């Protein structure tokens with residue numbers, strides 16, 4: 325579903341050029357859920373942003389469903405295949421657009437018909453009652469906003485969802501609801517996920533395999549089972565796993 | 575022995591169009607020379623409790639309490655002039671994001687010197703030495719460089735350490751840390767916690783550690799208060815957190831995915847109206 329090969333992503337020009345991603349390669353099969361973990365600034369979001377066409381300064385190969393993409397140009401078909409959900413449900417929704425407007429504009433953009441009916445179905449599928457349809461972002465809780473953001477991503481009926489820390493801004497009880505929702509949607513619709521998170525337990529719960537990033541590079545790829553067993557091969561991944569197990573005095 | 579801090583029936587309310595909104599509804603606890611964790615979901619009143627203790631609730635917010643005592647002396651609604659003397663000198667607060675607490679146009683070193691000078695009356699070389707000492711105490715390897723740096727020139731973890739150095743320069747008796755590590759990566763987080771832990775032990779400070787991270791509080795603190803809708807619904811020794819009895823605490827713990835216990839589906843919290851107002855079992859005389 326997604327192939328990344330020798331991906332370099334940079335920002336700015338020398339001498340200030342930042343090499344945010346260097347030589348990253350991984351493959352995500354259809355229906356699989358793949359995690360990206362690593363400390364902040366390690367390049368996780370940059371990979372997702374390069375895939376969706378938000379960055380043009382990259383080289384290497386990005387293929388979605390067998391189709392290579394170039395620069396920032398993405399076809400309409402691409403956006404019907406790939407959608408992204410961001411960490412901050414507050415920043416990703418326009419404050420003066422109602423839920424109804426957010427969803428109907430997205431549906432129009434995707435050239436969908438039966439908009440009215442589709443909005444109702446979308447709201448149902450993310451567990452928001454019809455009563456939420458005409459609310460504005462400030463009338464929603466953080467979890468409800470993230471549900472709207474997921475509904476918007478689903479509007480295009482995509483096959484691949486890129487999830488950038490989708491629950492990091494939420495309380496743990498709300499996180500559990502959103503993760504359950506994402507798991508249900510993947511099962512029911514056969515979706516493929518690439519999910520960025522700094523929380524290893526979340527990644528182990530949601531993903532089959534994952535890559536550990538550091539300073540723009542992928543240092544290790546491992547299975548969720550290996551992650552649970554703490555069976556990392558590289559020193560860096562081992563240290564990250566140990567640190568994530570929590571605080572130990574000494 | 576008198577506790578460092580004694581709080582009984584602390585309440586914080588805000589007037590709204592539909593009557594008064596109670597953000598904190600009768601919180602009671604004593605703090606000794608220990609690490610006391612305060613956990614709960616966002617909006618449960620954790621920060622407001624910390625701010626009320628420090629006299630930082632702005633009007634029209636209103637703070638009342640049956641008792642709010644520092645070393646046996648009331649600090650409830652002191653005039654701002656007197657409160658300012660306490661703040662920093664005897665009780666300090668570290669906030670989640672150093673960006674909002676550090677002055678962007680003053681070097682880190684000057685800010686620590688200033689905080690020390692305000693409470694010790696000492697400036698000049700003494701304050702400079704103290705500032706460098708404090709930067710070393712928070713494990714900053716290159717204290718001279720950080721001393722001369724502006725906040726935007728250092729990383730988040732470094733900024734948080736600088737912030738702690740500044741708060742600790744006047745040797746406060748109590749440190750209130752509000753989500754001090756939530757914005758940090760795990761390795762940096764653990765380092766910052768170790769520094770705070772050492773300071774509590776070496777200086778006999780009392781620490782109120784506010785966090786939404788139950789696991790972390792369970793590992794780091796001595797005792798934990800769990801807040802729900804402005805009240806403390808349960809109090810536990812930190813190492814007994816996993817034996818929590820209140821369904822809210824249990825629900826929060828169960829909703830966390832765990833590396834060591836794979837589950838098919840995460841359990842979610844079924845909130846009950848009774849959690850807001852039901853009686854609470856408590857070791858404190860007179861109830862919470």
Ligand SMILES: Nc1ncnc2c1ncn2[C@@H]1O[C@H](COP(=O)(O)OP(=O)(O)O)[C@@H](O)[C@H]1O
Pocket residue numbers: 335336342343344362363364365366367368369370371
């Ligand atoms: N628009 C940008 N301009 C310049 N540098 C950027 C930009 N976006 C990200 N970076 C840099 O790229 C690196 C990787 O960032 P990011 O992918 O956001 O990390 P992560 O998501 O792993 O926290 C960081 O050093 C970051 O500062």
Ligand SMILES: Nc1ncnc2c1ncn2[C@@H]1O[C@H](COP(=O)(O)OP(=O)(O)O)[C@@H](O)[C@H]1O
Pocket residue numbers: 588595597614615616617618619620621622623635
């Ligand atoms: N200035 C204010 N006016 C009215 N309500 C407020 C104000 N500040 C905070 N609150 C409310 O007080 C409650 C407790 O907030 P807070 O202590 O910040 O929660 P926490 O730190 O546990 O997330 C929340 O419901 C919040 O919306």
Ligand SMILES: [Mg+2]
Pocket residue numbers: 368369370
């Ligand atoms: Mg990111």
Ligand SMILES: [Mg+2]
Pocket residue numbers: 620621622
């Ligand atoms: Mg708070």
